[in-house]
Amino acid sequence: MARVEDRIDVELAAATAADDAAHPRPRGDFARLPWGSFVIIAVLILVAVLAPLIAPHSPTEQSLPDKLLPPAWEAGGSTRHLLGTDVLGRDVLSRLLYGARVSLIVAAVALLAGGGIGLAVGIVSGYLGGRTDSFLMRTVDATLTFPTILIALLLAVSLGPGLKTIAIAITVLIWARFARVVRGEVLAVKTRDFVALARVHGCSHLRIMAVHIVPNVLNTFMVLLTLHIGFVIIIEASLSFLGAGIPPPTPSWGQMVSDGRSHIASAWWLSVVPGAAIMLVVLAFNLFGDWLRDWLDPRLRQV
Amino acid sequence: MLEDRTIAVEPLIRVENLAKHFPVTRGVLIGRTTGQVKAVDGISFTIGRQETLGLVGESGCGKTTTSRLLLRLEQPTAGRVLLDGQDVHALRGADLSRYHTRVQAVFQDPWSSLNPRLRVRETIAEALVVNRRVTRSGKLERVEEVLHQVGLPLSAGARYPHEFSGGQRQRIALASALAAKPELIVLDEPVSALDVSIRAQIMNLLKDLQARQPLSFLLVAHNLATVRYIAHRTAVMYLGRIVEHADTESLYRRPLHPYTKALFAAALPADPDAPRDDMILSGEVPSPIDPSPGCHFHPRCPFAMEQCARVAPELKTIEPGHVVSCHLY
Amino acid sequence: MAAGAPVVLEVRDLRAYLYTRWGVVRAVDGVSFALREGETLGLVGESGCGKTMTGLSLVRLLPEPAGRIVDGQVLLEGEDLLTKSEPEMRYVRGRRMSMILQDPQTSLNPVFTIGDQILEALRQGRADGGRSLVARAEDALRRVKVAAPEQRMRAYPHQMSGGMKQRVVGAIAVAGEPRVLIADEPTTALDVTIQLQYLALLKEIQARTRLAMLFITHDFGIVARMCDRVAVMYAGRIVETGPTRALFRAPRHPYTEALMASVPRMEGAVTRLPSIEGQPPPLHDLPTGCRFADRCAYVDDRCRREYPPTMAIGPAHEAACWRIERSPSSR
Numbered sequence: 020m021a022r023v024e025d026r027i028d029v030e031l032a033a034a035t036a037a038d039d040a041a042h043p044r045p046r047g048d049f050a051r052l053p054w055g056s057f058v059i060i061a062v063l064i065l066v067a068v069l070a071p072l073i074a075p076h077s078p079t080e081q082s083l084p085d086k087l088l089p090p091a092w093e094a095g096g097s098t099r100h101l102l103g104t105d106v107l108g109r110d111v112l113s114r115l116l117y118g119a120r121v122s123l124i125v126a127a128v129a130l131l132a133g134g135g136i137g138l139a140v141g142i143v144s145g146y147l148g149g150r151t152d153s154f155l156m157r158t159v160d161a162t163l164t165f166p167t168i169l170i171a172l173l174l175a176v177s178l179g180p181g182l183k184t185i186a187i188a189i190t191v192l193i194w195a196r197f198a199r200v201v202r203g204e205v206l207a208v209k210t211r212d213f214v215a216l217a218r219v220h221g222c223s224h225l226r227i228m229a230v231h232i233v234p235n236v237l238n239t240f241m242v243l244l245t246l247h248i249g250f251v252i253i254i255e256a257s258l259s260f261l262g263a264g265i266p267p268p269t270p271s272w273g274q275m276v277s278d279g280r281s282h283i284a285s286a287w288w289l290s291v292v293p294g295a296a297i298m299l300v301v302l303a304f305n306l307f308g309d310w311l312r313d314w315l316d317p318r319l320r321q322v
Numbered sequence: 323m324l325e326d327r328t329i330a331v332e333p334l335i336r337v338e339n340l341a342k343h344f345p346v347t348r349g350v351l352i353g354r355t356t357g358q359v360k361a362v363d364g365i366s367f368t369i370g371r372q373e374t375l376g377l378v379g380e381s382g383c384g385k386t387t388t389s390r391l392l393l394r395l396e397q398p399t400a401g402r403v404l405l406d407g408q409d410v411h412a413l414r415g416a417d418l419s420r421y422h423t424r425v426q427a428v429f430q431d432p433w434s435s436l437n438p439r440l441r442v443r444e445t446i447a448e449a450l451v452v453n454r455r456v457t458r459s460g461k462l463e464r465v466e467e468v469l470h471q472v473g474l475p476l477s478a479g480a481r482y483p484h485e486f487s488g489g490q491r492q493r494i495a496l497a498s499a500l501a502a503k504p505e506l507i508v509l510d511e512p513v514s515a516l517d518v519s520i521r522a523q524i525m526n527l528l529k530d531l532q533a534r535q536p537l538s539f540l541l542v543a544h545n546l547a548t549v550r551y552i553a554h555r556t557a558v559m560y561l562g563r564i565v566e567h568a569d570t571e572s573l574y575r576r577p578l579h580p581y582t583k584a585l586f587a588a589a590l591p592a593d594p595d596a597p598r599d600d601m602i603l604s605g606e607v608p609s610p611i612d613p614s615p616g617c618h619f620h621p622r623c624p625f626a627m628e629q630c631a632r633v634a635p636e637l638k639t640i641e642p643g644h645v646v647s648c649h650l651y
Numbered sequence: 652m653a654a655g656a657p658v659v660l661e662v663r664d665l666r667a668y669l670y671t672r673w674g675v676v677r678a679v680d681g682v683s684f685a686l687r688e689g690e691t692l693g694l695v696g697e698s699g700c701g702k703t704m705t706g707l708s709l710v711r712l713l714p715e716p717a718g719r720i721v722d723g724q725v726l727l728e729g730e731d732l733l734t735k736s737e738p739e740m741r742y743v744r745g746r747r748m749s750m751i752l753q754d755p756q757t758s759l760n761p762v763f764t765i766g767d768q769i770l771e772a773l774r775q776g777r778a779d780g781g782r783s784l785v786a787r788a789e790d791a792l793r794r795v796k797v798a799a800p801e802q803r804m805r806a807y808p809h810q811m812s813g814g815m816k817q818r819v820v821g822a823i824a825v826a827g828e829p830r831v832l833i834a835d836e837p838t839t840a841l842d843v844t845i846q847l848q849y850l851a852l853l854k855e856i857q858a859r860t861r862l863a864m865l866f867i868t869h870d871f872g873i874v875a876r877m878c879d880r881v882a883v884m885y886a887g888r889i890v891e892t893g894p895t896r897a898l899f900r901a902p903r904h905p906y907t908e909a910l911m912a913s914v915p916r917m918e919g920a921v922t923r924l925p926s927i928e929g930q931p932p933p934l935h936d937l938p939t940g941c942r943f944a945d946r947c948a949y950v951d952d953r954c955r956r957e958y959p960p961t962m963a964i965g966p967a968h969e970a971a972c973w974r975i976e977r978s979p980s981s982r
Binding site: 213219231 | 393394395418419421422423425426427429430431434435436437438439440445448449452453495498502
Binding site: 380381487488517518519520521522523525526529544546547548550551574584585586587588589590591592593594595596598600602603606607 | 697698812813814815842843844845846847848851869870871872873874875876895896899909910911913914915916917918921923924925926927930
């Protein structure tokens with residue numbers, strides 16, 4: 020009677036060992052996790068959700084006598100405004116915390132919409148092939164040649180600034196990237212015997228796409244999603260910086276950086292603080308995405 | 323042996339003058355058809371009930387394309403495939419569903435035949451679920467039945483493919499082919515990717531299955547000894563055509579076509595003292611793009627005559643149940 | 652066959668392990684054999700038995716950094732290759748010991764013409780003052796029966812068939828006139844009629860150059876045709892070695908016996924094929940006693956406790972099995 024046993028393929032063993040050696044890590048899977056990224060991402064989410072509860076002040080509350088206060092550790096700072104105040108006396112920390120919401124919401128919406136569309140197009144294009152594929156890929160190519168910021172600005176100008184506009188602009192920008200990568204994966208999955216066997220079993224094209232193709236491209240798709248979070252946050256920040264993003268007084272990190280431009284010499288914290296926040300968050304998501312890809316990869320190879 | 327059956331009753335599968343040509347295109351903007359790949363170039367054969375037909379040949383002979391045509395993975399350019407007298411490529415709707423429960427397949431590569439994201443029982447039950455209304459318990463019951471038939475533990479159903487070895491995966495693939503109670507299973511090189519000692523296990527299993535239920539096999543393979551062990555009749559293909567077709571014993575006792583003889587000579591026996599019939603063919607296995615007129619084999623044939631280059635030989639019956647297509651006869 | 656010929660390659664107790672996250676995989680666990688000039692030794696076994704790793708160990712091309720040769724000696728014409736430095740090994744590879752792999756697709760570089768690749772191989776080899784490199788390259792192609800070599804020199808690998816590519820690979824491998832050729836399943840990816848051509852070619856080259864060949868395969872038909880002697884590997888060790896005829900006539904190790912019995916025949920009555928139940932033990936978790944014990948028809952207690960030593964059966968025929976001690980002359 021055949022035993023279900025964990026057999027080690029000598030070649031696989033050599034391959035994964037080479038991989039392990041290339042990324043030396045202390046013993047134990049526990050230490051391999053990207054704790055830094057996890058922490059930052061967790062903090063970001065918490066902050067965005069709990070902003071109304073943790074922020075010491077309202078982000079829009081002006082207090083002209085308190086304008087341009089430096090952060091608490093500098094001379095002249097006060098503990099009431101830990102990260103200082105801006106030119107209208109608004110608390111930088113509170114604006115930072117509320118700004119996190121904007122970044123996250125925009126990122127989430129744009130990624131879900133853009134990623135969703137890209138996934139669907141990639142699957143249909145890759146699986147059906149032929150003229151459908153040609154047509155869809157030409158559309159993708161056209162989209163990818165648009166200069167990113169220009170398109171976003173055009174959309175913002177024609178639709179009017181706001182959360183919805185930014186979300187639409189970013190969706191339009193990123194769906195094509197997803198579509199192309201997903202299509203590549205689909206082409207590879209399509210050649211595997213189990214897809215032909217599904218047809219022999221009598222599955223409809225729809226069933227094959229849903230049951231056999233999508234689950235096998237999901238890994239790549241998820242990694243792609245994670246790696247795009249940083250990109251999306253920066254686009255939003257850039258648009259807000261250029262004035263085509265979220266209109267004031269809602270705080271947005273990009274907007275904050277832009278507002279602090281004119282005071283860079285005297286009140287450095289106005290631009291540097293939100294700028295640092297952007298950098299940290301994007302870095303965290305990129306590292307997370309890298310780890311996710313590596314973590315999923317050997318498992319894929321084992322399969 | 324099987325003549326009586328085939329005359330009295332319509333065979334399970336009848337293939338008539340089946341052909342599949344793929345156009346060869348050139349040009350970037352406007353595709354011009356510069357030639358035809360005649361992958362299958364007019365073949366005919368039958369498969370009876372509880373019978374195994376072996377289809378042997380080397381790469382480019384068209385045996386895989388033939389199996390794909392039977393499975394409706396390709397549309398024929400000419401000719402027909404009949405299941406119980408019905409043209410399989412003309413089936414639609416409920417008839418098509420029924421077809422999928424009657425004809426199934428097992429492919430060569432155990433490592434790509436199973437969807438890694440599905441539990442084994444989902445893969446096994448797929449043909450059932452898609453073509454028939456089954457209750458959840460009915461589905462699980464059938465999965466257990468076929469797992470038992472292929473010699474796997476019942477616990478295998480809940481597991482994922484990566485937990486199994488190559489031989490076990492082929493058993494799972496066989497189980498998923500058996501689930502809908504098919505009458506014909508197309509086996510495309512089912513054991514060539516497996517270890518030698520595992521091949522024997524799977525071949526014994528195939529024989530046992532055929533003995534216990536009304537099951538026919540189309541066995542596509544290149545290993546003559548494997549085919550001999552299971553097939554009742556064997557057809558030899560070269561460059562899209564059948565060059566010889568006979569009862570297996572008759573073929574192996576007395577191969578007639580020069581290509582068949584070359585194949586037999588190349589099937590090295592596991593016996594250092596076996597007589598060496600070194601019929602070494604010259605040249606390469608040619609491509610099926612626009613093959614020369616006349617006999618397809620003549621460029622490599624050690625017995626080629628003048629007419630072989632001009633006229634394609636007909637299939638002639640040399641002894642009962644043994645046909646060959648060669649000007650030597 | 653080549654009974655009195657000098658020993659060209661001698662492997663003594665070779666051990667090569669892979670250090671992986673599942674533990675230490677003992678791919679090659681004490682392998683010993685000798686190869687004489689002009690002789691072909693077949694190394695037979697199923698997947699995972701360690702035969703490919705053995706071949707790679709001889710040329711010291713184990714996958715790094717997981718693979719390490721931990722013990723043993725590989726004596727090429729008396730010199731231990733395991734003590735050589737990497738630059739010294741680079742000199743050995745191709746010139747004194749060469750290797751052909753299974754897949755001609757990946758053995759050749761797709762972006763260079765085959766002419767370039769043969770020339771490069773020749774440049775490494777001995778200088779032949781008389782003729783130009785190109786002439787020698789064309790000769791090399793002619794010797795492997797590639798027609799119109801002058802044109803073929805300019806061809807790219809993808810323009811050639813599998814059989815022809817494998818012949819080019821062969822030409823490159825013997826261009827440096829090595830003493831030993833390791834062929835790792837060179838015909839598995841080829842059609843059978845092409846395989847026959849290729850094996851005949853290898854035999855011809857061997858006859859001409861007195862090359863010693865280590866032929867790694869799982870196909871007993873090839874062994875019967877090509878090999879003078881055979882070594883059967885199982886779970887990292889050689890379980891039986893002997894002259895081809897003796898091994899086929901009277902295999903003494905139960906694994907060899909069972910393996911041969913499971914191969915379908917072209918002649919004789921079609922009887923039920925015996926198969927071997929179970930699977931080989933995992934190479935990272937090997938049992939103490941005989942590794943075939945779980946699947947052996949003749950197993951007894953001692954087999955599970957102690958690994959059997961290699962015992963002589965006949966002239967140059969030996970196997971590692973306790974049964975030999977029990978009944979030395981018959982089965």
